[in-house]
Amino acid sequence: MSTINTATTEQRNYPHVGWIITGLITGLLLSSLDQTIVATAMPTVVKDLGGLSLYSWAFTIYMLTQTSAIPILGKMADLYGRRRIYLIGMGFFVAGSALAGLSTSMLELIIFRGIQGIGAGALMTLTMTIIGDVFPPNKQGKMQGLFGATFAFSSIAGPAVGGFITQHISWHWIFYINLPFGIVSAVILAMFLKETKATKKPSVDWWGALLLTGGVISILLATVLVSNSGQGSGAIYTWGSPKVLALIFTGLLILAAFVWVESKVKEPIIPLSLFKNRVISVSSVAGFFMGVGMFGAISYIPLFVQAVIGTTPSMAGYVLTPMMLSMVVSSIVGGRLVSRLPYRTITAIAFLLIGGGFALLAKMNMHTTGTEVIVYMMIIGLGLGILMPTFMISVQNAVDYSQRSVATASSTFFRSIGGTLGVGVMGAVMTGHMTSGMKNILPPGVKTGAFNTQALLSSQTRAQIPHALLDQILTVFSQAVDWVFVIGLVSTLIAFVSVLFFGKARLETKVAGTHASMPSMEL
Numbered sequence: 001m002s003t004i005n006t007a008t009t010e011q012r013n014y015p016h017v018g019w020i021i022t023g024l025i026t027g028l029l030l031s032s033l034d035q036t037i038v039a040t041a042m043p044t045v046v047k048d049l050g051g052l053s054l055y056s057w058a059f060t061i062y063m064l065t066q067t068s069a070i071p072i073l074g075k076m077a078d079l080y081g082r083r084r085i086y087l088i089g090m091g092f093f094v095a096g097s098a099l100a101g102l103s104t105s106m107l108e109l110i111i112f113r114g115i116q117g118i119g120a121g122a123l124m125t126l127t128m129t130i131i132g133d134v135f136p137p138n139k140q141g142k143m144q145g146l147f148g149a150t151f152a153f154s155s156i157a158g159p160a161v162g163g164f165i166t167q168h169i170s171w172h173w174i175f176y177i178n179l180p181f182g183i184v185s186a187v188i189l190a191m192f193l194k195e196t197k198a199t200k201k202p203s204v205d206w207w208g209a210l211l212l213t214g215g216v217i218s219i220l221l222a223t224v225l226v227s228n229s230g231q232g233s234g235a236i237y238t239w240g241s242p243k244v245l246a247l248i249f250t251g252l253l254i255l256a257a258f259v260w261v262e263s264k265v266k267e268p269i270i271p272l273s274l275f276k277n278r279v280i281s282v283s284s285v286a287g288f289f290m291g292v293g294m295f296g297a298i299s300y301i302p303l304f305v306q307a308v309i310g311t312t313p314s315m316a317g318y319v320l321t322p323m324m325l326s327m328v329v330s331s332i333v334g335g336r337l338v339s340r341l342p343y344r345t346i347t348a349i350a351f352l353l354i355g356g357g358f359a360l361l362a363k364m365n366m367h368t369t370g371t372e373v374i375v376y377m378m379i380i381g382l383g384l385g386i387l388m389p390t391f392m393i394s395v396q397n398a399v400d401y402s403q404r405s406v407a408t409a410s411s412t413f414f415r416s417i418g419g420t421l422g423v424g425v426m427g428a429v430m431t432g433h434m435t436s437g438m439k440n441i442l443p444p445g446v447k448t449g450a451f452n453t454q455a456l457l458s459s460q461t462r463a464q465i466p467h468a469l470l471d472q473i474l475t476v477f478s479q480a481v482d483w484v485f486v487i488g489l490v491s492t493l494i495a496f497v498s499v500l501f502f503g504k505a506r507l508e509t510k511v512a513g514t515h516a517s518m519p520s521m522e523l
Contacts, residue, residue: 016192017134021143023188024127025150027090030178030185031120032151034097035062036158038113041166041174048171049106057110060224062117067220067416068213069121074129074409075269077122078402079202082130083193085405087186089122094182101175125409130193132396132404137507140393142335151328156321208269211258216417218251223424239428270410271403279343279398280407282501283391284414286347289495290387291418293354293488296426297323297361297380300484305373308366308478322374323381330385338390344502346390351496353383358489362482366474397507422491426484433483437476441469 042058077085096115103109131143165173222244225237237244262268275281298320305319337346357380364373391411399407465473 019188019192020130020134021146023185023192024130025147026181026185026188027086027123028127028147029150029154030093030181031123032154033158033161034116034120034178035059036154037162037165037174040159040162041171044166044171045109046106049103049109058106058113061110061114062120063416063420064217064220064224065114065117066121066124067413067420068216069118070125070413070416071212071270071406071409072209073118073122074125074405074407074413075205075267077126077129077405077409079204079267081195082126082133082405083189083195085122086126086130086189086193089119089126090182090186091119092116093119093123094179094186095119097175097178097182101172125412126405128392128412129396129405129408132393132408133401137339137393137397140335140389140396142332151324156324203265203267205261205265205267205269208258208261208265211254211261212269215251215254215258218247218254220417220420222247222251223421226424226428270406274399274403274407274410277398278501278503279394279505280410282498283395283411285498286351286495287391287411287415288418289491289498290351290354290384290391291415291420292422292425292491293358293380293495294384294415295419295423296484296488296491297358297377299423300426300430300481301361301373301377304364304478304481305370308364308474308481309368309370309373319370319373319377323377323384326378326381327385327388330382331388332385334386335389335393337386338393339507342502342504342506343390343394344499344505347387347499347502348496350383350386350390351492351499353386354380355489355492355496357383358485358492361485362489364482364485365478366471368478393507394505418491422487426487429483429487430480433480434477437480438473441472441476 038058045058073085073089093116096112096117096119100109100112100116103112127147131147132140135143162174165171165177225241225244225247226239239245259272262270262272275284302319334346334350357376360376360379361373364376392408395407395411396404
């Protein structure tokens with residue numbers, strides 16, 4: 001490891017750090033608020049633009065482009081500088097927002113949401129990377145609580161803000177509102193985040209970027225087709241469908257080519273040498289399975305609460321709030337523990353908490369109360385909150401400054417991939433159990449599709465079903481959703497075993513700044 005630039009350590013305490021944090025929080029708030037605001041407004045958007053069969057793609061394309069962009073933009077930030085790539089990412093996000101607000105059709109909206117997703121990938125990754133640059137290891141954990149609170153605020157405020165803008169102004173402004181805040185964030189960071197310019201011309205791995213994007217999109221698209229099966233267009237896809245299998249095979253083939261290219265090029269998008277580092281490899285595996293459980297809980301708990309317990313759609317959306325709040329509290333605790341305990345100890349405790357929460361969720365039935373669900377979600381949130389700062393800080397401080405962005409991006413990338421694939425698998429398992437269960441209880445001649453999940457969300461439809469039959473349907477549905485949480489429990493147990501391989505690795509904080517070699521920064 002190269003010699004430390006001592007000026008960097010001294011300049012961490014410059015007053016401009018406050019401006020940098022303000023700019024980063026503004027940008028992160030935009031990207032995290034966007035999904036919840038758009039989700040609230042989409043029914044109105046579809047009513048105005050039409051294209052119901054394309055409804056889910058307004059979210060899907062955002063997820064696909066965001067996930068694909070994360071590792072590529074992370075590597076670009078190591079080559080060209082954090083500030084430059086952050087500003088480019090913000091440019092994509094703001095431009096995508098402006099164009100989305102001008103959309104006159106669902107197809108246009110989907111394309112512009114894809115542009116937004118690219119920008120969001122940069123904002124999420126580089127925010128965490130810049131925090132690692134600006135603050136020494138023993139102070140990075142404290143900042144996680146602040147950024148965790150930003151995510152919690154977005155989950156609480158998003159539906160309310162989206163509903164207010166849509167009802168009292170226009171759905172177009174759910175996108176236009178991003179413009180002033182995005183511009184302010186960009187101006188602040190352009191003014192106050194100064195980096196030493198690179199002395200050599202970077203070598204860009206364009207083939208690697210192309211192959212990674214193609215492989216990831218192919219596999220994620222297969223997952224999306226299965227999880228969205230039967231919605232809108234009515235097309236039915238299973239894991240055995242020819243189109244799904246073709247996409248998965250093509251994706252794996254492209255990713256195999258990507259790995260080969262990465263082993264040959266000078267500046268790979270994802271350096272394979274990273275995974276020789278135990279902290280990086282263990283964090284990647286554990287983060288993948290953490291993503292499976294986390295996104296599974298976020299996706300299916302509101303569905304259970306609304307369909308089985310029978311709450312309103314707005315209340316079902318807010319059931320995630322206690323989990324987010326507990327994540328904020330435990331992220332502060334986790335940030336402090338990471339400088340005092342080995343990574344293995346911290347993460348093992350966190351995954352035990354998450355596993356306990358999933359075990360409780362997997363036992364839910366139609367008699368489960370909303371209060372019980374909240375308690376179970378808070379338990380999971382406590383574990384997730386501990387993991388977030390631990391994984392981020394451990395990865396950033398396991399590599400040199402020149403690889404910090406790509407290491408951070410890789411960690412985020414594996415978590416996103418795990419979440420996307422997990423939701424698809426969970427959706428397929430739930431649908432399969434729902435279909436087989438319904439065949440056993442419905443009267444002869446009645447198709448199982450007559451009582452699908454969407455029907456259970458409609459109070460009018462539920463009122464028309466005989467009480468005894470409705471109880472049977474709700475029992476079948478709750479059991480089907482329970483299998484989703486069994487998958488979450490299994491993924492959590494795999495993650496628990498993987499973090500045991502951290503060994504004795506821990507954060508070294510003897511001298512602030514000695515965790516990485518960094519160029520001078522004028523803050």
